[in-house]
Amino acid sequence: MKRDSRLSWVLHALLHMSQADRSITSDQLAGWMDTNPVVVRRTMGLLRDEGLLATVKGPGGGWSLACDPEKVTLRRLHEILGDGNLFAIGVKTETPSCLVEAAVNRRLTSAMAEAEALLLARLGEITLADLLADFAGEDGAAFATHRDGPS
Amino acid sequence: MKRDSRLSWVLHALLHMSQADRSITSDQLAGWMDTNPVVVRRTMGLLRDEGLLATVKGPGGGWSLACDPEKVTLRRLHEILGDGNLFAIGVKTETPSCLVEAAVNRRLTSAMAEAEALLLARLGEITLADLLADFAGEDGAAFATHRDGPS
């Protein structure tokens, strides 16, 4: 399975945006995130629809943060992105007629549910502000890694 | 992405096999698991290579359990199957040059590692025998769900 990496690069984008003093275009972000501008608009549009980002059309327009980094958890972002399956493994039949298979499914889904709950809880404990703090003090180096990065 | 369901149906197969008094062919298993005989051989071959199953060629041959259900955990099976990625989400870049992205990756992979550890721990607590016990008493009903099941 191809892993869904949207949460990963959206976070990356949000952090850079939170430090920029002006809005950033989809093209710029696509360059930094090594993806396509349309993908950026499509994905970040989900966050805009939730009021976390603001977009402005036309020259000088682009994307900017419209939320308090202290108040946005990774869990919230994960849920907005709507990643369906958190796991790459799963049961073969959702509602099996065989009782043996049903017993297997109960055990597997129960274990996976526990792990999922833990992961969501951890993601719920981490805010954008926490991530910003993670590299506080090395901002210069951080931005030097993207050509044409925010001044 | 398509979720890897091998652990799920291999368990299903092992449970049925553990109750059969004779070996079972790949064709039979493929019928019950709703898959292809070659897939059965490919997948269960991994377990045979680890000594958990025995195969016999020729008429009357097939697959049979060669291990103690008390001693085989779901974790062991998961590891033998070698499912690479447990999660359907992941970081975009494994070794990023951007420090911001690296900070994101650290947080994400750390949270995922915790969840993975929990899931593996849970799978390590469950044996084939536990699964067999789950439906003890309803054996007849269990087997009735597969036509031509073990007598």
Next chain:
DNA sequence: GTTTCATGTAACGTCAAATATTACGTAACT
């Protein structure tokens, strides 16, 4: 010993989900 049953395995085909791309529409600034 050859026919039949069954596994072993390489090679290739199919399918679904994530991502990428193309194309065109709309709004805003100059």
Next chain:
DNA sequence: AGTTACGTAATATTTGACGTTACATGAAAC
């Protein structure tokens, strides 16, 4: 008007899981 930028539908590409075909090998039955 022309340029910049987002909005979005439609389509293509990619990747990994799974399925299928084909053929080889070994064991039993006759």
